[in-house]
Amino acid sequence: ERLPDFYSMDVRMEKTWYFRKNTLMIYFNIINLFNRENVSSYEWFPYRRGQKLRGFERETQSTIPFFFSPGISYTIF
Secondary structure, three states: OOOOOOOOOOEEEEEEEEEOOEEEEEEEEEEOOOOOOOEEEEEEEEEEEOOEEEEEEEEEEEOOOOEEEEEEEEEEO
């Protein structure tokens, strides 16, 4: 079985300052802006009753939820 269609939007804002041969960058990442619970995969587990295999149960694995990630980058040339 194939995975259902899904979408996710990531946004990054950054500001860079240049100092002679060096750069300083401050950025903010927003991962999964709309907080969609997209299916990334399925896991199948055997369902047993006693010693007999009765079937399989499917568990849905979803993608990363909304999260905010700030950062700083300093580059020396």
